[in-house]
Amino acid sequence: MxxxxxxxxxxxxxxxxxxxxxxxxxxxxxxxxxxxxxxxxxxxxxxxxxxxxxxxxxxxxxxxxxxxxxxxxxxxxxxxxxxxxxxxxxxxxxxxxxxxxxxxxxxxxxxxxxxxxxxxxxxxxxxxxxxxxxxxxxxxxxxxxxxxxxxxxxxxxxxxxxxxxxxxxxxxxxxxxSSYEPQELSDSITQKVYAVTSYIHRHYASELSLEYLAEKFFISPYYLSHQFRRVTGFSLINYIQITRVRNAQQLLLYTDMKIADITTSCGFTSFSQFNRVFNKFCHTSPSQFRVNGVVTPITAIPFEKDPSPGSTKV
Structure with a gap:
């Protein structure tokens, strides 16, 4: 001691x-x-x-x-x-x-x-x-x-x-x-990437796309896609999907909301999309996850590319 x-x-x-x-x-x-x-x-x-x-x-x-x-x-x-x-x-x-x-x-x-x-x-x-x-x-x-x-x-x-x-x-x-004050990162592009992640966490229920976020944060889609993966270790599409899945997990575990309502409240366009994305990261269905109640680690899906500008929203 x-x-x-x-x-x-x-x-x-x-x-x-x-x-x-x-x-x-x-x-x-x-x-x-x-x-x-x-x-x-x-x-x-x-x-x-x-x-x-x-x-x-x-x-x-x-x-x-x-x-x-x-x-x-x-x-x-x-x-x-x-x-x-x-x-x-x-x-x-x-x-x-x-x-x-x-x-x-x-x-x-x-x-x-x-x-x-x-x-x-x-x-x-x-x-x-x-x-x-x-x-x-x-x-x-x-x-x-x-x-x-x-x-x-x-x-x-x-x-x-x-x-x-x-x-x-x-x-x-x-x-x-308290004297704590958040500090800006010396690397401006890293600072911008974290501004994007913060926006995703606050607007994950909305329609989001690479093109939309690139325009909103005044950066080219290609450069955002590349730098986002460098900084976070995730493709932007994976990050959006995992953020939605994590929030869906909370609702599945701690509320009695119907899965159909969780689907829309977490930004998924349909139950089939929700079920597919949830299975991809959690290796189980939303309904089975609710029964088991076990939150497992989430990792990036290797080599999954971000959608090109103008493609279907995530």
């Missing part, structure tokens, strides 16, 4: 309370990650997640928006929010990930928790604190770290729960002091 400047840290250390299906659960995961295991596409959870970078540099994609991170930045992710962390090539980066679900089954508790969780709903849900504010927030996490070394009795769990709520309350109380 050692103090990583502001946070206690042990490589591979975990603290867990209950399992993922419980109304109340916590998982504190202290580990390191590198470029070698970067995810290919954004994913989502049915619980809240907090990511705190402890060393090195990283970036975070949230609903297609690109954010750079430095040590001790706190990333807050709501349930069902598409996201992924990207680590640069080089050495490992230490990080703490906290997954949690807290029930709010009484009116008084609901109001309190909504206040604590309010920072998760910010337009840019990333917080950068310094000095006393950071020390105050992280002191609660360090108390949890120490408690996790003790026998996990109901009383120990209660102490962990209380310290975590204090951590959330501290972040919420001082959210306005």
């Amino acid at each position: 050692y103090l990583d400047d502001a946070l206690l840290y042990n490589q591979g250390y975990m603290i867990s309370i209950n399992d993922l299906d419980s109304p109340l659960f916590y998982l504190f995961d202290y580990d390191s990650r590198s470029f070698k295991i970067n995810m290919s596409f954004q994913h989502f959870h049915q619980f809240h997640e907090i990511h705190i970078l402890l060393s090195g540099r990283a970036s975070h994609l949230i609903e297609g928006d690109y954010y750079t991170l430095q040590p001790y930045d706190i990333v807050l992710l709501r349930p069902s929010m598409l996201h992924k962390t990207e680590y640069p090539s080089g050495g490992d980066c230490r990080r703490l990930i906290i997954n949690f679900r807290v029930p709010d089954d009484s009116p008084a508790l609901h109001e309190m928790l909504q206040s604590c969780l309010q920072p998760f709903g910010a337009e840019v849900p990333i917080y950068r604190f310094t000095g006393e504010t950071r020390a105050q927030a992280f002191s609660h996490l360090n108390n949890i770290f120490t408690l996790g070394k003790q026998p996990m009795t109901p009383l120990t769990q209660q102490f962990i729960h209380c310290h975590f709520l204090q951590f959330l309350a501290t972040v919420a109380q001082h959210a306005g002091e």
